[in-house]
Amino acid sequence: MRKCVQTNDWNVAEPAFKAVRNELTVLGKLVLRGTRLVIPRKLHKQALNLAHKGHQGIIKTKQRLRTKLWWPVIDREAEQKCKSCHSCQLVGKPLSPERNFLHNHCKTLRLICLDFFLRVNICWWLLTILVDFLK
Numbered sequence: 430m431r432k433c434v435q436t437n438d439w440n441v442a443e444p445a446f447k448a449v450r451n452e453l454t455v456l457g458k459l460v461l462r463g464t465r466l467v468i469p470r471k472l473h474k475q476a477l478n479l480a481h482k483g484h485q486g487i488i489k490t491k492q493r494l495r496t497k498l499w500w501p502v503i504d505r506e507a508e509q510k511c512k513s514c515h516s517c518q519l520v521g522k523p524l525s526p527e528r529n530f531l532h533n534h535c536k537t538l539r540l541i542c543l544d545f546f547l548r549v550n551i552c553w554w555l556l557t558i559l560v561d562f563l564k
């Protein structure tokens with residue numbers, strides 16, 4: 430790729446690189462697209478694994494990659510990585526009706542009373558939460 434940019438000969442380059450050839454520059458041994466580093470195919474998996482750390486889901490994984498790196502199918506590979514990961518699927522899953530209700534109303538909830546009773550000898554406990562909705 431570096432040679433294509435330096436010689437401006439795009440006959441052997443992949444179409445995806447040709448499409449952005451005006452945005453590519455060479456800096457020493459590095460190829461940049463704008464300010465993003467174009468990395469070789471053999472490093473894609475490693476970059477995906479690093480961006481995927483913490484299982485933040487598709488959007489966050491793509492954001493992490495896009496800040497520093499570029500390759501032609503970066504979005505598709507990030508999506509495939511997260512879609513094949515169970516933990517990432519849970520991050521992107523819509524809230525359950527109960528959690529969604531609390532999420533929508535948490536700003537209007539007001540805690541009135543919180544009481545906790547523990548009976549050690551019998552080993553049972555009671556937690557009472559009394560809330561009210563603000564208008």
Ligand SMILES: [Zn+2]
Pocket residue numbers: 481483484485486511514515516517518
């Ligand atoms: Zn994941």
